Amino acid sequence: MTAPRTAAIGASEFGFVSDLVRREAAIVLEPGKEYLVEARLAPLARAAGTGSVSDYVRALRQTGDHRQRWAVVEALTTNETSWFRDPGVFEGLRTELLPRLQSVRSVHHTLRFWSAAASTGQEVYSLAMLLADSLEPARRHQILATDISNEVLERARTGRYSQLEMNRGLPARHLVRFFERSGTGWNVGAQLRRDITFRALNLAAPFVALPTFDVVLMRNVLIYFDIPTKRSILRRVRQVLAPDGWLVLGTAESTRGIDDEFEAVRFGGLTAYRPATNASPLRRA
Template structure:
């Protein structure tokens, strides 16, 4: 392993300050594997040399290089309808309840925020899950990610055969995608329902709210307790009264933020903005 202790410490500090992701001792192998492509692209012999070159970069050039480092260390694991149950809860419980409470679309479009959306599979999965429940013209999904590279990729709506094989049911592929050379492209009606933007969860929430539903799945697990509380507080600011929050299977608001109440749905749970906060 070529990464010197001071280089790892610098990377860990930068990533923590920019994204709140904690890279603890023992994660040197992760930094090595994620930054090696950048080192090779820069024509440098190893990751340590690359990190030292970024640290020594002129002030005007360093921000772009630092952003490359942070984006490379951001986890972008994703798949279609990941974990399945949240999408079932969305279509079978959450959205029908919201539509009934609002009198269908008398209060305007259904607004959803898909945070940390990676390369776009989650927001497009949301749009597909709701295609038969909500008219495309009445659905607004704001999808955000820390990585500009991921945002740009997601916006194209174009995926390889290998990518569509990861969790996308064949009927959904036939209904909502078209062939584009060797790849598959999300059909225009679905793409029109989703707006992509770069966003850091440590900053003010994105435009497009207030939201009826927020997907914040498999993100909080990377944050310390104080950061989790800060992020959940910011999410509360842009959720409509009675709105819902969907988290990853290993995540919860319990013991972190009492502004949410847990609602069991089948074998999973969703979180509703507590009445005293929604008032």
């Protein structure tokens, strides 16, 4: 016999969840996303022993348990990722942006990169592999990897991936060079780990104790925020970005119409953004 289908989350409960994630993480859940909330919160509801997601949310409203509420926020953050996602972006970094950056930085300068919304780590480790291949041998670098979700950040920090995850975009030569077999999975090698720091950070909140970065990768995350929040995030990014540093967004994202203090420059398949006061004769996007 087929099990009865669980009733969809109620309108009141959806409204509560929408308000919660907007307040805590500035993530916008528009009406029509009920299916997403239902799917993401179903494991939490099962773990709590409640009959449905609506029951789980109603119980959460009554208890006010902060840890459980944050678990809901983490469950509703999107963590879709893969190795070298959007290859044109990484090719533009390799052939254009990194050489340009090295040409204007002393070899004694430590290049600093920030991978915001790092998720389970594929992007930050992809960046680390790219830097290992592309930077001058004497060039030092540091990478900060952040995410709002402690759960996915811990996975990234652990650096262990299944064979299925490894198959999503990782070139064979990088597998051999940078990873170690561990049972049925793979572990990131020490060479990639040594220059990466992982830290929980909410992009919608003030940035605390961040250094100045040469490159900020903030890809495929602004699309989840409303316009005022996007504007606030971009303003704070400019405050921690070197005056001639670069911001890299997702291929479907842009600063246009949100923050006019950035100028877009196209490098082949990569569009990067820098503070507008550092305009140059480069072809504008």
